[in-house]
Amino acid sequence: MAAERILLTGATGYAGGTFLDRFVKSEDAAIKAITIDALTRTDDVEQKLKEAYGDRINTIRWAGLTDLEFIENTASSYDIVVNVGSGFFADGAKAFVKGLARRVRPKAPAPWILHISGCTNLGDKPITGKAYPGRVFDDTNSRATYDWCKEEDERTPYPQRTAEIGVLTLADELGVNAVSLNAPAIFGEGTGLFNKQGIIVPVLMRYAVMKGYGFKLNDTANFDWVHVEDLADAYILLIKLILERYDRGIGHIPSGKDGILHPSVGRVLQTEIMERCLDACFVDGVLPREDTPKEKTIVQKGLQEIADDVTAGMLDLAESGWAGNKAMTGTVLPKLGWKPRHLEEAWAKEFHDELKASKEGRRGYIFDSCVGRKE
Incomplete structure (x- = not known):
């Protein structure tokens, strides 16, 4: 097996930190042989990473996904880029592709x-x-899926979709192999050193705790879901296939315009997530309070109000997230060997775990302030 160089974005993030932790701690022979290079921004992050992972990790200082020349130059030295930092910066993501494209030449390992x-x-x-x-x-x-997303983005641009389509389109044009894991709602406690929380369940749990009730925009909005460790393992599986197969996964792992994969395990209505948040609050005794409904209640809300309360005013994100149908079927990853371990039991447990985490101060807000107590 040729020596491989892997570059990671997102080492301090929820998905990226979990990926890094599971990658470094993997007992797989192919993975144990590799040192991963992580893009970081501060001395304290670098120190913490080195203290935890030792010589399994190198750190590289960068300014972020807006430093396009640096990204392109840096990526040109790597065989694999794992971009799990953010899917919302199209130019930065495409700069990684441009850098990898410099490695496309006869008899060289395909990036x-x-x-x-x-x-x-x-x-x-x-x-x-x-x-x-x-x-x-x-x-x-x-x-x-690619064709629909491309046409939809031409009608109504959306940064995360623009980035995904941009990466896959440019990769095909430049001869770089590219796969995008189009993730559903990610849940579970992260195992990385920094951000350990997801978005969907924490956001809805916080809303339930603060308001004393749930919200809905309609009755049909849905989410698929996956545990953060299983998502990390999907990336590790893809790396293993690239490292171990004689063809480096080319033709085996769908790529480019055929490379949108769904790491989906289960599916649920948004109202069902809200109900489970309320169930956990009522069982725990957090609800009801004197100023909240005495029964579990989900209130119909308007789009602008939810955008303002939940998605920092972003109407498109509020509508696609809290009103939209986003159903996906993930068939390819299981065929490649992906075996998620966190199933319905883990999903059900998530709501009690999330409430406990928020009460213990392990979330980005002060729990007591949400329930009207003094800090």
């Missing part, structure tokens, strides 16, 4: 970029635009 994206790319617009009830994106026909 890969493993990108992260998200299910809101797939959401319909049942309030302000067109609804697609019952539609399910299946990654056995990833080209159809």
Whole structure:
């Protein structure tokens, strides 16, 4: 096996930190032989990473996904880029592809970029635009997903979708192999050193705790879900296949315009997530309070109000996330050997774990302030 150089973005993030932790601690022979290089921004982060992972990690200082010349020059020295830092910066993500393209030459190892994206790319617009009830994106026909996303982004640009389509399109043009894991709702406690929390369940749990009730924009919004460790393992599996196969995964792992894969394990309505948050709060005794409904209640809300309360005013994200149909079927990764370990039992347990984490101060807000207590 040729010596491989792997570059990671997102070492301090939820998905990226979990990936790094599981990669470094893997007992797989192919993985144990590799030192991973991580892009970082501060001395304290670098020190903490080195203290935890020793010589399994090198750190490289950067300014972030806006430093395009640095990204391109740096990526040109690597065989695999694992971009799990953010899926919302199209120019930065494409700069990694341009750097990898410098390595495309006869008899050289084919470079890969493993990108992260998200299910809101797939959401319909049942309030302000067109609804697609019952539609399910299946990654056995990833080209159809790509085509729809490209056409939709031309009509209504959305940064995360723009980045995903941009990476896959440019990679095909430049001869770089690219796969995008279009992730559903990610749950579970992260195992990285820094950010350990997801988004969907924490956001809805915080809303329930603060308001004393849940919200909905409609009755059809849905999410697929995956545990953060299983998502990390999907990236590790792809790396193993690239390292160990004689063809470096080319033709085996779908790539480019055929490379949108869905690491999906289960599916749930948004109202069901809200119900489980309320169930956990009522069982724990956090709810009801004197100023909140005495029964578990989900209130119909308007799009602008939820955008302001939950998504920092971003209407497109609020609608695709909290009203949209984003159903996906993930067939390809299990065929490649992916075996998620966190199933329905773990999903059910998540809500009690999340409430406990917020009460213990392990989330980005002060729990007591949410329930009207003095800090």
